[in-house]
Amino acid sequence: NAGVTQTPKFRILKIGQSMTLQCAQDMNHNYMYWYRQDPGMGLKLIYYSVGAGITDKGEVPNGYNVSRSTTEDFPLRLELAAPSQTSVYFCASSFGFSARDGSTDTQYFGPGTRLTVL
Amino acid sequence: GQSLEQPSEVTAVEGAIVQINCTYQTSGFYGLSWYQQHDGGAPTFLSYNALDGLEETGRFSSFLSRSDSYGYLLLQELQMKDSASYFCAANSGGYQKVTFGTGTKLQVIP
Numbered sequence: 001n002a003g004v005t006q007t008p009k010f011r012i013l014k015i016g017q018s019m020t021l022q023c024a025q026d027m028n029h030n031y032m033y034w035y036r037q038d039p040g041m042g043l044k045l046i047y048y049s050v051g052a053g054i055t056d057k058g059e060v061p062n063g064y065n066v067s068r069s070t071t072e073d074f075p076l077r078l079e080l081a082a083p084s085q086t087s088v089y090f091c092a093s094s095f096g097f098s099a100r101d102g103s104t105d106t107q108y109f110g111p112g113t114r115l116t117v118l
Numbered sequence: 119g120q121s122l123e124q125p126s127e128v129t130a131v132e133g134a135i136v137q138i139n140c141t142y143q144t145s146g147f148y149g150l151s152w153y154q155q156h157d158g159g160a161p162t163f164l165s166y167n168a169l170d171g172l173e174e175t176g177r178f179s180s181f182l183s184r185s186d187s188y189g190y191l192l193l194q195e196l197q198m199k200d201s202a203s204y205f206c207a208a209n210s211g212g213y214q215k216v217t218f219g220t221g222t223k224l225q226v227i228p
């Protein structure tokens with residue numbers, strides 16, 4: 001299994017440009033997530049999905065859009081890129097919780113996309 | 119809102135034991151996870167606590183006290199390769215929602 005894959009690895013955008021960050025997983029996970037990580041900081045949840053056709057906003061959704069047409073893929077769209085969106089973007093997936101009393105839910109992360117907006 | 123607090127940096131000697139603390143304020147709390155991230159790499163899962171008490175996985179242990187909204191990660195027999203950032207993350211909400219702390223950068227010195 002490839003796990004979670006992300007493309008591209010690096011990208012430089014000009015202000016106002018748009019792009020799509022690709023994320024795919026081959027573990028048949030229902031849950032998928034997009035995070036951003038600014039230098040020296042923790043991860044902030046942008047959007048998440050609990051299954052194909054279902055998405056919801058996380059902590060910092062402004063300036064981004066997502067779709068989930070298949071279980072495997074969860075692309076993140078940046079419209080009108082701004083310098084504040086310069087960050088490392090991580091996609092992750094998991095099976096999700098099956099019970100509240102002690103079950104684990106490991107998130108598996110992709111290698112990340114390093115995006116710079118100039 | 120949700121917030122998790124961790125020390126920003128910790129330095130420890132190779133072979134020693136180090137404890138990284140995490141205090142949290144979340145609604146609908148389910149459990150606390152710990153992740154390791156080396157510079158330039160992706161986070162990798164270390165451990166998870168849904169119930170109070172200690173979970174041991176090799177050299178790493180994690181503890182949770184729900185009544186104190188507190189947890190810690192204990193790393194024993196430190197090795198140079200343990201130099202990394204460590205994040206606690208709270209699972210909460212009706213759906214799968216995870217909030218990460220700001221991370222603790224651990225430096226292991228000879």
